[in-house]
Amino acid sequence: MKKGFVQNSNYARFLQAVKAVEQRGARESSMMLVTGRAGLGKSETVDRYAVDSQAIYLRAKETWTKRGMLVEMAETLRIKTNSTNHELQARIIGAIGPRQTPIVIDEAEFTVRSTASILECVRDISDLTETLVILVGMETIEAQVAKYEQISSRIYQVARFLELTEQDVQLTCKQLAEVEIDASLVRELHRQSGGKMRLLMNGIATIERIAKANSLDRASMEDFKGIELCIDWQVRRPRAGGAR
Numbered sequence: 001m002k003k004g005f006v007q008n009s010n011y012a013r014f015l016q017a018v019k020a021v022e023q024r025g026a027r028e029s030s031m032m033l034v035t036g037r038a039g040l041g042k043s044e045t046v047d048r049y050a051v052d053s054q055a056i057y058l059r060a061k062e063t064w065t066k067r068g069m070l071v072e073m074a075e076t077l078r079i080k081t082n083s084t085n086h087e088l089q090a091r092i093i094g095a096i097g098p099r100q101t102p103i104v105i106d107e108a109e110f111t112v113r114s115t116a117s118i119l120e121c122v123r124d125i126s127d128l129t130e131t132l133v134i135l136v137g138m139e140t141i142e143a144q145v146a147k148y149e150q151i152s153s154r155i156y157q158v159a160r161f162l163e164l165t166e167q168d169v170q171l172t173c174k175q176l177a178e179v180e181i182d183a184s185l186v187r188e189l190h191r192q193s194g195g196k197m198r199l200l201m202n203g204i205a206t207i208e209r210i211a212k213a214n215s216l217d218r219a220s221m222e223d224f225k226g227i228e229l230c231i232d233w234q235v236r237r238p239r240a241g242g243a244r
Contacts, residue, residue, distance in 0.1 A: 001205055002176045005048050008168040008197075010036075010161045014045055017157035018132070027130045029156040031123075033145065034136040036161030041197035045161075046104050046136050055102035055134075060110035066121050069111075073103070089125065097129040108135035109144060116148040123151055163195025172197075177204050179211040184221035192230040203229040 014034060021032050034042055050057035056076045058069070070088045071081045077095045081088060095101070103122065105111065111118040119135075126133045135141065139160075146152050164172075169190040173181045181189070185207070193199040206229050211219045 001201070001208060002178060004175055005044070006168075006172045006175050008041070008171060009165055010041055010159075010168075011045050011048075013161075014049070014159045017159035018049070018134075021132055021156050024156050026156075028127055029154050030126045030130055031133045031135065031151070031154045032157040032159065033141060033155055034134060034159045034161065035139050035141055037139065037196075039196035039198035040161040040163065042136055042161050043106055044197070046106060046134060049134075050102075050104045053102055055104050055132075056096075057104045058106070060105055060107045060118075062110055064110055064118060066118050069118050069121065077101075089121065093125055093128050096125065096131055100129070100131050102132040102134065104134045104136065106136045108137040109141050111135070112141070112144045112148065112151075116151055119145075119148070119151055123154060126154070164190070164193070164197060164200065165195070166190045168195075169193070169200060172200060173204060176201075177208060179208055179216060180218040181207060182218065182220045185219055185224060188221060188224070189229060192228070194230075194232070196232075199230040199232055202231065206230075 017032050021030065024030070034046060036042055047057060049055065056073055058072055058076070060069075067085055070085055070092065073092055074081045074088055077092060079088075079091050079095060083091070096103075103126070105122070111122070122133060125131075135145070142158065145155065166187060170183075170186050173186055173189070181204075189200060189203045193203055206227075207219050207224065210224070210227065214223070216223060
């Protein structure tokens, strides 16, 4: 499979939300949420954004503490961490403010599990620098953040990731597949993947492997009858071509 990033409809929706926050009226409303079911491409999208915008990218963990978050952020900025939390936060603010460095926190559910202390620390940094903060998580994060008005009042946009459209699947196949995939097989990939990017990528890999083994330059539905392209252990779908 070719390396690359596909600018699909979820990516477009994400960029629209980012632009809206950047053009906001209230400067303290500098946060946005990215939500959606697992496998829709949220992490890949925000990772690409972080690279393109030179943002701070952090992945929250179950064992995270306020100190742990500050240390990881400081290390990303190449700031010395041998100081108190207060001093470390001040150093981070001093580095982020002049450059308006965005902050991306993936798996953000872990920042609001029992208290919002970790996220309140991020809020302080955002308030004082007016920089963009992107919180990424499953759909449940909306309800979790809503419990804390001091945080939720600063959420200006929510980019909700949806299942990929057939056009998204077609674009992904065109840009990443190393074998031509015809329209009928694209439709089958869309059906079997359920619009999940993770399953779609596995499906394309399956097609490439079988096509290579059979010396096929072009993959059609006829070549893949009865073959399960996207294996989801939680959902057993009918095989391609209606075979059971």
